[in-house]
Amino acid sequence: MDLRFTEEQQLLADSAAKFFEDAYDLPRRRERVASEQGYSEELWSSMAELGWLALRLPEKFGGFGMGAVESALIMEAAGKSLAVEPLLNTGIIGATAITLGADDALGEELGPQLAAGECRVALAYAEPKSRYALNIVDTTASKNGDSYVLSGAKAVVTHAPSAHKLIVSARTSGDRSEASGVTLFLVDASSDGISMREYPTIDGLRAAEVALDGVRPEAVLGDVDNGVELLRAILDEAHVALAAEAVGAMGYLLDSTVEYAKTRKQFDRPIGTFQVIQHRLVDMYNAVETARGMTYYAAAGLATDDITARTKIALQAKVKASQGSKLVGEDSVQIHGGMGMTDELDIGHYFKRITMIAQTYGDVDYQLKQLARLTRLS
Structure with a gap:
């Protein structure tokens, strides 16, 4: 399977990265979290205008009919900026439910509303x-x-x-x-x-x-x-999207921790020169890249008609991202020291988000049991 991004996919990734980089920092995130809505209506409308909420909807329902890879690219960028808008619930879960479960009349009515951001799910x-x-x-x-x-x-x-x-x-x-x-x-x-x-x-x-x-x-x-079969198909998409969001958050933690290790000094030397810190950073890098590779492999594989195979690769991506999140999150906090979990530093906010992702729709233990059951059946 060729996992290299197409030119269009790379352009989408670059534009999404720039969008969230320009729109988010910790102070603005605090304001959105504390607002009545819990996120930015202005950003939500911008995401709809960019077509992100229509990516997974078929053309007959007012969407673009794109694949899970394109959605994963946006979710990774959202994870890197710790975005709080309901992209997963509406753009992935809602779109998948309508695509797979709605009749034409309902899809033609509701699809354009989802795509325009007028209907949240x-x-x-x-x-x-x-x-x-x-x-x-x-x-x-x-x-x-x-x-x-x-x-x-x-x-x-x-x-x-x-x-x-x-x-x-x-x-x-x-x-x-x-x-x-x-x-x-x-x-x-x-x-x-x-x-x-x-x-x-x-x-x-x-x-x-x-x-x-x-x-x-x-x-x-x-x-x-x-409904269980339809729900499982919806969650397959959600697992891959969550894995992509976790990869984005882990990537930010890795970059921030590397930079911190270059500037924080102990014994008149940057702590990044100590071998034990270097080993931890390498482990973090391996965890991020392994999770990223598994996530995009699963995103590309969601197009298969083999229901069992689709669920297995989605679970594998979620498990790998959850395991990587634990390692990257804990090591980021440890290398930053006690301030890593303070509210003033963004490291703790990322740690909380990836911890929640690991529990969403199934923790590692539960999903490993599901994988074992599916492997016995296949």
């Missing part, structure tokens, strides 16, 4: 007792005429406070842990019966516990009772 699948499992669903969907009524609770729904639509998993048949019998629904976030308990997360984003009490969804996404 949040994924509500995790539950208080489900851990990371896609099939353990206590939220119910009871048939009511031609539609359904949803009741239940969803946990840690990132960017739910600012979302217009929720993608909700609910059980339409079977026992709470059966793989079949789960269906994905598109729900208006302002619907009667929805209540949210909002809170900030440690990495500066916003999330909510979402309660549903007799909520009527707008549409079914995909096939009834087969």
